[in-house]
Amino acid sequence: MIGDLTDPLLGVTSTDRDLLRDNVDHFVHLAAVYDMTADEAANHAANIGGTTEALALATDVRAGVFHHVSSVAVAGDHHGVFTESMYDEGQRLPSPYHATKFEAEGLVREQSDVPWRVYRPAIVVGDSTTGEMDKIDGPYYFFPALARMASLPSWLPILAPDLGDTNVVPVDFVASAMDALIHHDGLNGRAFHLVSPEPQSLLSVVNAFLRAAGAPAVSLPIDRRLLAPASALLRAASRVPGSRVATHVLFDRLAVPPEVVPHMTFPSVFDATQTQRLLTVHGIHAPALDEYAGTLWDYWAMHLDPSRARRPRSGGALAGRTVVITGASSGIGRATALAVAARWRHPAARRAQRRQARRGTR
Numbered sequence: 001m002i003g004d005l006t007d008p009l010l011g012v013t014s015t016d017r018d019l020l021r022d023n024v025d026h027f028v029h030l031a032a033v034y035d036m037t038a039d040e041a042a043n044h045a046a047n048i049g050g051t052t053e054a055l056a057l058a059t060d061v062r063a064g065v066f067h068h069v070s071s072v073a074v075a076g077d078h079h080g081v082f083t084e085s086m087y088d089e090g091q092r093l094p095s096p097y098h099a100t101k102f103e104a105e106g107l108v109r110e111q112s113d114v115p116w117r118v119y120r121p122a123i124v125v126g127d128s129t130t131g132e133m134d135k136i137d138g139p140y141y142f143f144p145a146l147a148r149m150a151s152l153p154s155w156l157p158i159l160a161p162d163l164g165d166t167n168v169v170p171v172d173f174v175a176s177a178m179d180a181l182i183h184h185d186g187l188n189g190r191a192f193h194l195v196s197p198e199p200q201s202l203l204s205v206v207n208a209f210l211r212a213a214g215a216p217a218v219s220l221p222i223d224r225r226l227l228a229p230a231s232a233l234l235r236a237a238s239r240v241p242g243s244r245v246a247t248h249v250l251f252d253r254l255a256v257p258p259e260v261v262p263h264m265t266f267p268s269v270f271d272a273t274q275t276q277r278l279l280t281v282h283g284i285h286a287p288a289l290d291e292y293a294g295t296l297w298d299y300w301a302m303h304l305d306p307s308r309a310r311r312p313r314s315g316g317a318l319a320g321r322t323v324v325i326t327g328a329s330s331g332i333g334r335a336t337a338l339a340v341a342a343r344w345r346h347p348a349a350r351r352a353q354r355r356q357a358r359r360g361t362r
Helices: 014-020 040-060 096-110 138-151 171-182 202-213 228-237 243-254 273-281 289-304 331-343 347-361
Strands: 026-029 065-069 080-082 116-121 123-125 158-161 168-170 191-194 218-222 268-270
Touching (some): 026 040, 123 138, 138 289, 171 191, 171 273, 191 273, 202 289
Parallel strands (some): 026 065, 065 116, 080 268
């Protein structure tokens, strides 16, 4: 059925609602804006307005359970352990995304028309088995910079600051976990953290992808406790006129949205003890990033890297590629086509060369 998050009852027609009524066991609300660069209006329309209308539709069709996909972003700047039973702890919400995800989850919790469950994924990356991913997001913003480091010698010691902890999970784990929890009886009115069981330092995540890229890993981390004075200095420097422009220029060069950078790490530790106990019954666990970082990297390099056509390849720049040359019937085009075909041993090259030789003997 076709609908729209911004329409009343998601734009589902009265005829379709009649068909659905009392026939929906599970209503899974996944649609939202997940983009740190989106403005407040876009976040509000999709995340709050969309959730309002999704709840209205679920109520209208008398759905069995409303399954709401929230985010660990609801924890905002909460420092310390954030459990699955916690929600409003007075935390500050530092971006429109954080604020609207928090408010949307609140809408679900406050209503009593339909039973609910809430799922809070961490940073979601591609499929751990296939590597498949359909957008550049989260760690993927930094892949081009990491790829450039692959040209450095493997023995080179790399110095980098330990900026804190993050939390990354593959999309297939999130989907399998939700499937199991949706169909597990007796869990209404609860939230579930779909996260890596242990916090991952940002440096360990970076190193996993550096190794996958064939680049030297960070071997000389700067202790995060030593960075506190520097962080305070940087915050003060950010108030200097012109510093914001300079920051944007820097991240433009790296092709990284500046809005993403402050949210690379979490001040919260997301406790998922109860969810992990439930998922263990179903044989589901979040794999360690080291087990699948190479798979994610290979998929990105093959399908998502904007510079993949210019990347060095064993066998030469055109090895294994399909080449289209226009104007190849004569002149420069013909000479280029013959040279390309001959260099990469294409069968057509030999036929073309034979024809060329015959013409030359006439």
